[in-house]
Amino acid sequence: MSVDLGMPTKGVRLAAPRGYCAGVDRAVITVEKALDLYGAPVYVRKQIVHNKHVVSDLESRGAVFVEELDEVPEGATVVFSAHGVSPTVHTEAAARNLKTIDATCPLVTKVHHEAKRFANDDYDILLIGHAGHEEVEGTSGEAPEHIQLVQGPRDVASIVVRDPSKVAWLSQTTLSVDETLETVDAIRQRFPELLDPPSDDICYATQNRQLAVKEIAHDADLVIVVGSANSSNSVRLAEVALEAGAKTAHRVDDAAEIDESWLVGVDKVSVTSGASVPEALVEGVLSYLAEKGYPDAEAVHSAEESLIFALPPELRRDLRAAAKG
Secondary structure, rough: OOOOOOOOOOOEEEEEOOOOOHHHHHHOOOHHHHHHHHOOEEEEOOOOOOOHHHHHHHHOEEEEEEOOOHHHOOOOOOEEOOOOOOOHHHHHHHHOOOOOHHHHHHHHHHHHHHHHHHHHOOEEEEEEOOOHHHHHHHHHOOOOOOEEEEEEEEHHHHHOOOOOOOOOEOOOOOOOOHHHHHHHHHHHOOOOEEEEEOOOOOOOOHHOOOOOOHHOOOOOOOEEEOOOOHHHHHHHHHHHHOOOOOOOOEEEEEHHHHHHHHOOOOOOEEEOOOOOOOOOHHHHHHHHHOOOOOOOOEEEOOOOOOOOOOOOOHHHHHHHEEEEE
16 A cells, blocks of 8 residues: 655746736836837936846847936937936926936826825825835925935834824835835824825735735745845845745846755745846746756736836827828
8 A cells, every 4th residue: 555655846836917017018118119219329317127137138229327317418318217206307307408208107106196285285294115216216306395204113203293183194116015004004103193195005016916925925935036136026025925924035136146055955936026027037037947856837826917008108209200200
């Protein structure tokens, strides 16, 4: 009589959804079409999205990435990244006669509108986010005299407002949902009349990817998150995986960054990717795992995404004119 000893078998689970969101897809296509339409060079303020492979690929096609507009020749074409810019950047661009294409994600634009509305109503605005992140800088620039940054619950005790009954909160769109709600709860304990934004600021793609990684992480020996170190949502995914029960989790830019020692004694591997990651990089990780004896990945679907954003209006206008010409 044979006895099933229940020996562990290797397996790979792949989160779905993962990778490109609608805002990232729109931003990358915007630079590609701008290069096709206007020719190189097309300047881009900051990284168009936070992924070094995407940036490198666009550079090879003729995109020139700059930190600030004073690096852009007067009269040249410049694309603003998906993370958004403050009004002062638009003013500077106009003063230098730059042709601008605004690839800000529409969900970030929504937060900018909320900031302006709260400021017009004379609220103190608590912006939950990370210091130095482009999105935080852009949103803060909409109403700098009204907005103060809150990086987490530890900052709440030092918040100073003019009127505790007129306080509202907003957040960077790429944060951990759980982390943000923890901060909001701490703020509300100090300011019970805290006003919420009209809808959640954490973007749908960030939420979906965090829910998806929870699905595949709870009993995983190892979770591999594909994404760059400066990608806030990719870094969060690794943290969420650990909080969900994964034994270990590592973020990598690509398969070349995987340390073979991570696989020692590992049977269950789960894989996902941040919202600015091309699928080819995920496929590279799966190929690496296959070479190490792990079978084809099983996709675990937790949400469907069908949202598509139209290209920036100024680019659509020029594309239509070129088609007629």
